[in-house]
Amino acid sequence: MITNLLQGKKGIIFGALNNKSIAWHVAEKAHAQGARIVLTNAPVAIRMGTITELAEKTGSEVISADATSMKDLEVLFMRAMEIFEDKIDFVLHSIGMSPNVRKGIPYAEISYENMLKTLDISALSFHRILQTAYKLDAIREWGSVVALTYVAAQRTLAGYNDMGDAKALLESISRSFGYIYGKGRHVRVNTVSQSPTATTAGAGIEGFDSLVDFSDRMSPLGNADAADCADVCITLFSDLTRKITMQNIFNDGGFSSMGMSQRAIEQYRKSFDECTDK
Numbered sequence: 001m002i003t004n005l006l007q008g009k010k011g012i013i014f015g016a017l018n019n020k021s022i023a024w025h026v027a028e029k030a031h032a033q034g035a036r037i038v039l040t041n042a043p044v045a046i047r048m049g050t051i052t053e054l055a056e057k058t059g060s061e062v063i064s065a066d067a068t069s070m071k072d073l074e075v076l077f078m079r080a081m082e083i084f085e086d087k088i089d090f091v092l093h094s095i096g097m098s099p100n101v102r103k104g105i106p107y108a109e110i111s112y113e114n115m116l117k118t119l120d121i122s123a124l125s126f127h128r129i130l131q132t133a134y135k136l137d138a139i140r141e142w143g144s145v146v147a148l149t150y151v152a153a154q155r156t157l158a159g160y161n162d163m164g165d166a167k168a169l170l171e172s173i174s175r176s177f178g179y180i181y182g183k184g185r186h187v188r189v190n191t192v193s194q195s196p197t198a199t200t201a202g203a204g205i206e207g208f209d210s211l212v213d214f215s216d217r218m219s220p221l222g223n224a225d226a227a228d229c230a231d232v233c234i235t236l237f238s239d240l241t242r243k244i245t246m247q248n249i250f251n252d253g254g255f256s257s258m259g260m261s262q263r264a265i266e267q268y269r270k271s272f273d274e275c276t277d278k
C-alpha cells in the first residue's frame with residue numbers, strides 16, 4: 001500500500017456534504033496520505049449536511065463559503081493560509097447544482113434565470129476559485145487544482161440537462177486557466193471525469209439508476225466509485241503527476257471510449273426479436 005503520498009501538503013476541499021459526497025472520500029484519503037486540509041461548503045450545506053463529522057475525523061477546520069461569492073472565497077483562502085501558516089498545495093472543486101435539474105424542467109424548456117445559476121455554481125465558481133487563488137498567490141509552485149466533471153461535457157446524455165453545458169464550460173475554464181497558472185506559477189489545473197456515482201447531486205439526475213446501470217454494463221472495467229475517484233485526485237495532488245496539466249482525465253472504467261459492447265449487441269438483437277414491427 002502506498003503511504004504518505006501527500007505528507008506535508010496542505011489543501012482546501014470544496015463540496016463534502018455527507019459521507020456519499022465524492023469530496024468526502026477525497027478528504028478522508030488526503031488525510032490518510034498525510035495531508036492537512038481545510039473543508040469548505042456553502043452555509044446551507046454546512047447546516048443540512050454532516051461535514052462537521054468529517055472535520056472531526058480528519059482534524060480539520062470547516063470554513064463556510066458560497067463558491068459564487070468572491071468575498072467568501074477571498075476570506076476562505078486568507079483564513080486557510082492563516083491556519084496552515086503557509087501557502088496551499090492543492091484544491092478540490094467538487095461543486096455542482098442545477099435548479100433546472102432540481103425542478104425537473106426539461107432542457108428544451110429551461111428557465112435562463114435557472115441556467116445562469118447552474119453555470120455560476122457549477123462552472124464559473126471554478127474560475128472564481130482560480131482567480132482568487134491567483135490574485136492572492138495562495139498556491140505554492142507545483143501545486144495542483146482539480147475539478148470534478150462528467151462525460152456529458154462531450155456526449156449528450158438524456159436527463160443531464162444544462163449540467164452538460166456547465167461541465168463543458170468547467171472543462172474549458174480548466175484549460176484556459178491551466179495555461180495561465182502553469183506558465184505564471186507552475187501550478188497544474190485538471191479535471192477528472194467521473195462515472196455516475198450515487199450521491200446527493202447524482203441522484204437528482206432524471207433516470208439516474210438506469211444511467212448507472214447502463215454505464216456499468218458498457219464499461220469494460222465497470223463504473224468507478226467515489227473511492228476510485230478519490231484515488232485519482234490524490235495522485236493528481238501528489239508530486240507523481242507534476243507535468244500533467246490542462247487535461248481531462250476519464251475515471252470511468254473505459255465508458256467514454258466505448259461505442260457498443262458485445263453484450264449490448266446481444267441485448268439489442270433480443271429486444272428486436274420481441275418486436276413485431278420491422
Ligand SMILES: NC(=O)c1ccc[n+]([C@@H]2O[C@H](COP(=O)([O-])OP(=O)(O)OC[C@H]3O[C@@H](n4cnc5c(N)ncnc54)[C@H](O)[C@@H]3O)[C@@H](O)[C@H]2O)c1
Nearest residue numbers: 015017021022045067095096148149196197199200201202
Ligand atoms: N455523482 C455523480 O454521478 C457525478 C459524476 C461525475 C461528476 N460529478 C461531479 O462531482 C462533483 C461532486 O458531486 P457529488 O456527486 O459528490 O454530489 P454532492 O451533492 O455530494 O456534492 C455537490 C456539492 O456542491 C456543493 N455546492 C452546491 N452549491 C454550492 C455553492 N454555491 N457553494 C459551494 N458549494 C456548493 C453542495 O453543497 C455539495 O456539497 C460535482 O461537480 C458533480 O457534478 C458527480
